[in-house]
Amino acid sequence: MMEMDIPLRRICTPVLGLLAAFLVGCVAAPATLPPVPTVDVQAASTHAAATVFAAASQTAQAALPTQTPSPFPTATPDPRRTPPPLPPAFTTNLLKPLDEPRAYLNDTCAYLRAKWDPNNAEPGTVLMPIMFHGIAKGEINPGTGGVYHDMTMDEFHRLMKDLKEQGFEAITMQQAADFLYKNAKIPKRSVLLIVDDRKFRQSFDDTFYEYYQAWGWKVVNSYITLDERPDLWQENAQLEAEGWVDHQAHGYVHNINITASSSEEYMRQELSKPFEMFERYFGKRPIAYIWPGGSFTPRAVQLAREYGYLLGFTINPRGPVLFNWVPQAEQSDPARPSYLPEVPAGDPLLTLPRYWSPDARNHIDTVRRIGAEAAMYAESVRAVEIEYYDIVCAPAHGALPVVGP
Numbered sequence: 378m379m380e381m382d383i384p385l386r387r388i389c390t391p392v393l394g395l396l397a398a399f400l401v402g403c404v405a406a407p408a409t410l411p412p413v414p415t416v417d418v419q420a421a422s423t424h425a426a427a428t429v430f431a432a433a434s435q436t437a438q439a440a441l442p443t444q445t446p447s448p449f450p451t452a453t454p455d456p457r458r459t460p461p462p463l464p465p466a467f468t469t470n471l472l473k474p475l476d477e478p479r480a481y482l483n484d485t486c487a488y489l490r491a492k493w494d495p496n497n498a499e500p501g502t503v504l505m506p507i508m509f510h511g512i513a514k515g516e517i518n519p520g521t522g523g524v525y526h527d528m529t530m531d532e533f534h535r536l537m538k539d540l541k542e543q544g545f546e547a548i549t550m551q552q553a554a555d556f557l558y559k560n561a562k563i564p565k566r567s568v569l570l571i572v573d574d575r576k577f578r579q580s581f582d583d584t585f586y587e588y589y590q591a592w593g594w595k596v597v598n599s600y601i602t603l604d605e606r607p608d609l610w611q612e613n614a615q616l617e618a619e620g621w622v623d624h625q626a627h628g629y630v631h632n633i634n635i636t637a638s639s640s641e642e643y644m645r646q647e648l649s650k651p652f653e654m655f656e657r658y659f660g661k662r663p664i665a666y667i668w669p670g671g672s673f674t675p676r677a678v679q680l681a682r683e684y685g686y687l688l689g690f691t692i693n694p695r696g697p698v699l700f701n702w703v704p705q706a707e708q709s710d711p712a713r714p715s716y717l718p719e720v721p722a723g724d725p726l727l728t729l730p731r732y733w734s735p736d737a738r739n740h741i742d743t744v745r746r747i748g749a750e751a752a753m754y755a756e757s758v759r760a761v762e763i764e765y766y767d768i769v770c771a772p773a774h775g776a777l778p779v780v781g782p
Contacts, residue, residue: 460768464758467702467751471743473713476695476704481725486770488701489762491560492755495780498562500759501752503697504553505545505744506569506690507536508731512584528735530584536738537588540568543741547594549623550665554687557726560700566748571597571690571731573627573667578612581622589621599627599667599690602654610658617659626651626663626686634672644677648684664688666727671717678722689727691719696730697744699751704730 463485468478482488491497511527528536546564548556553569555561570585576598585596600613616622629650633643648666655663664687668677671692681689693716696704703725706718719728732740766777 458768460765461761463765464761467754469747469750471747472696472704475706475710478702479705479725480701482701486774489766489770490774490777493763494778496778497560498556498700499565500755501748502563502565503699503744503748504567504569505697506571506729506731507734507737508692509572509734532735533584539738539741543745549595550597550625554664556700569597571599571667573599575601575609578616581616595621595623597623597625600624601627601631602629602651604654614658624659625665625667627667628669631669634670635674635677636672637674644680648680673722673728675722678724678727681727682724686727688729690729690731693730694732697747698729
């Protein structure tokens with residue numbers, strides 16, 4: 378089981394009568410942000426979630442930077458000070474009606490400490506994952522040999538230049554994990570460039586390499602790991618060694634999607650085999666799983682967490698992500714029936730959204746606006762949240778950090 382995700386529009390309700398029980402939970406929380414477990418929302422319990430949460434943190438520790446917690450004194454809040462009610466979490470009307478932001482951290486004190494640590498990412502920092510498939514050198518005719526989510530080379534270059542002109546910077550998968558788990562600093566407007574499926578080296582040389590040379594932008598390749606193309610493995614191992622193509626898992630067989638009818642054996646094969654193959658050819662373990670076909674089940678997501686994946690990506694373009702803020706749907710949208718609802722899986726970090734590359738340019742301004750709205754809202758509630766932290770959390774977690782060297 379893993380810790381449930383929380384609808385942001387329902388948390389932080391200012392009910393003073395429940396504060397005493399809540400304060401005890403905050404005092405006992407650890408100083409560092411743990412990786413997120415998963416539970417079925419209907420069967421979750423606080424004790425079980427906490428137990429699995431600790432177990433999941435052991436698998437995540439190998440990929441995320443280690444941090445030795447400082448020994449803070451155990452203390453109770455000053456009874457002479459009454460903590461203010463926490464404000465509601467940030468929401469926006471720039472998402473689709475059925476897409477709601479979900480929180481994935483239950484520890485309010487740890488969340489506030491990471492949010493207001495001046496050494497971390499600024500409030501309003503936004504991450505835009507983009508999914509690429511084929512980039513055609515010529516024109517695409519979807520009625521013949523083209524694929525509807527492909528793009529031309531001209532469209533690709535326009536997208537890259539628009540992202541740069543609008544202040545975006547590309548980050549790696551490890552940076553994305555550090556940001557989402559611990560609010561580690563990344564550029565305020567960040568983009569994660571994810572190319573699906575196996576590619577020859579020439580494909581990357583013809584497209585992303587010039588942006589790596591010019592801007593230092595790295596690219597992620599979600600790689601199919603069935604061991605049937607030694608030539609591809611060799612070329613991609615060279616790209617991995619050069620440091621500008623970051624390979625992550627995209628299944629083993631891949632072409633048979635994980636569905637409700639998939640066997641336990643097949644799901645385990647698809648999720649576990651990439652570790653073996655990556656260690657053999659790339660000398661590393663993947664930290665992200667890109668769901669083939671965007672298809673997943675609650676059990677598959679649970680297994681992904683069990684195997685130690687930190688992040689997972691769908692094909693659902695629901696919006697950008699912020700720290701402790703992932704747009705997801707609880708039910709299927711008739712207008713977008715191919716996008717599986719993520720909330721039943723119970724783990725926002727393993728069912729993250731992605732924009733589609735041919736359409737991504739149309740959403741750049743929306744992503745910027747969501748980041749700007751989030752920053753403005755954070756500033757409007759800053760004093761209240763810091764006062765709450767000072768009264769409720771500081772006795773056990775210590776004062777908020779100051780700017781480091």
